[in-house]
Amino acid sequence: MAQYDALLVVSFGGPERPEDVMPFLENVVRGRGVPRERLLEVEGHYQRFGGVSPINGQCRDLIAALEPLVDLPIYWGNRNWQPFLTDTVRQMTADGVRRAAAFLTSAYSSYSSCRQYLDDIAAARAAVPGAPPIVRLRHYHDHPGFIAAMSDHTREALGRLPEAHRDGARLVFTAHSIPLSMAATAGPTGGAYEAQLRAAAARVAGDRPFDLVWQSRSGPPSVPWLEPDVCDHLTALAAEGVKAVVLVPIGFVSDHMEVVYDLDTEAAETARELGLHLTRAATAGTHPRFVSMVRELLDEPEPAACPAACCPAPRRPGA
Structure with a gap:
């Protein structure tokens, strides 16, 4: 220890x-x-x-x-x-x-x-x-305590849907989008951000099908970021005939403005316009x-330090 x-x-x-x-x-x-x-x-x-x-x-x-x-x-x-x-x-x-x-x-x-x-x-x-x-x-991201908290919150959010739509509801896990260049260099060998999020979502979802989507993009349109955006994905699900969605902010451990605005406001408004039943799972919080x-x-034993080349800083404008 x-x-x-x-x-x-x-x-x-x-x-x-x-x-x-x-x-x-x-x-x-x-x-x-x-x-x-x-x-x-x-x-x-x-x-x-x-x-x-x-x-x-x-x-x-x-x-x-x-x-x-x-x-x-x-x-x-x-x-x-x-x-x-x-x-x-x-x-x-x-x-x-x-x-x-x-x-x-x-x-x-x-x-x-x-x-x-x-x-x-x-x-x-x-x-x-x-x-x-x-x-x-x-x-x-893979600790049983984090997974248990998000699993409980996801079940609670499912329970807030109309009973007739719970079994067919789609779990949609969300995380903050980042530039593709940053995602490619995340972790010691690259790609860790998306891989870790997908693995955590799979543990929380269990046997249920799920999607991993992105939110809160803030960069210029010329720079490619992780997609699809959550609101675009809700539109696609509605076109497929999905009737109910639970948003699970797996990328956040507490409520940021990105959660209460991008999900509880923008995504919720999109869902209303599409006629989707939507609930949002709580973040891990307390x-x-x-x-x-x-x-x-x-x-636990003291963790090893990250390699020097792990998750390098992105190039900034004018750099």
Whole structure:
């Protein structure tokens, strides 16, 4: 068992006031060449919900659920908004933390979902003299606790469909789309992001047929991303005669704006227009098996570090 004296929860971050939305989005897209028009469009998604992302509240809920199970001080740092990771590492250092474990609120291999967080941790440590080593806990897309949580939530969502449509309902698993170039280099040998998502979806689906689709594309049209888009797929299913769908956000462990807007708003509106019965499974959140999974990860041997060439950073505009 690895020895740690603190647990660091590392997440994406999100605004909690209307005036924070645009500065937050500018942090998210810095260096990516995203047009201002796209930022204003996404800002509108947040303002529709009062300028508050659900992700910070869900991180607090997860930490509260972990505290009775984890006999360690728990810290929390974000990539894109307060509490910023560097500030958290500074506090950990001042508190005398000697070796911390990092739990990422992202279960899969890719630049955006793993390597970028590792780079963030390295940058935060470099900015804080005397910062302790911080070890990322392993990927957990295949951990029984994560699979059990998503399986329970999927069954609950099926149960919310009209009884006559439950047996024939299609399970549609969703994850954040990424550029094809990023997907091709995910993991030590490439392709890990999509492969891990498909494997997790298959475990949750069991004997039921399922589809894996993508959401929340944000890049320019000239750059190919993973497809099909969830709304396009709903349209295709309706044309095939499918009557009911359960959306399962297998790519997210907590509700992001991408979940509550892209699925609960846009996809739900598409389903209504198509006459589809649609429910959405909850994210893993604070499901007891997901929370206990974090405890179990802490008890595992320290994971090997990712190879240096794993999940390389994408080329940015002008690079």
